[in-house]
Ligand SMILES: [Zn+2]
């Protein structure tokens with residue numbers, strides 16, 4: 001019997017009613033220090049690089065590209081033409097050392113029972129997350145993919161899902177915070193790429209960074225991709 005996944009599954013689209021945990025030690029224990037980023041299906045490698053660089057900038061973790069994975073047996077639902085996210089997560093979980101993180105960009109469209117589709121799906125806390133390129137590039141919504149739209153969506157979803165891996169629930173402070181629940185494509189596009197001050201403080205503490213350092217790292221990433229992001233004024237004390 002594979003080890004039972006007993007931890008809470010966090011859904012990008014599932015509202016979770018709690019604020020950031022005050023127990024920061026939990027995040028520290030769970031936090032993977034290296035994350036392997038890989039594809040499931042046909043995925044442009046530059047998206048994997050973008051995900052890796054986003055993780056490195058936002059959470060101060062190392063990343064490495066991993067070999068592409070095949071879809072697990074039983075994941076494809078022909079009547080929906082979609083892949084079952086929990087089946088994929090369980091399949092990855094079977095072979096993944098618990099101390100190392102893995103983030104998988106899935107070419108196809110993801111769903112789970114009760115949800116029409118998912119942008120991403122993550123263990124919370126945990127070391128595994130998956131994201132659907134078909135949703136993030138807009139093709140599953142019938143849009144022609146453009147980098148201008150896809151780059152920020154991949155950054156936002158990478159940050160969002162890894163924050164769940166660290167144990168952070170959906171943000172209840174600011175509905176544009178990158179960790180707030182996402183209610184659709186328009187909502188994802190309206191979201192910020194960075195954290196609200198509350199989530200920012202929590203993430204920086206768990207990842208061992210001063211807030212200023214965290215911002216500087218993210219600023220460099222945004223600059224590299226030609227994105228302009230406003231940060232709120234740093235709080236006193
Ligand atoms: Zn979420």
Ligand SMILES: [Zn+2]
Nearest residue numbers: 171177196199
């Ligand atoms: Zn927040």
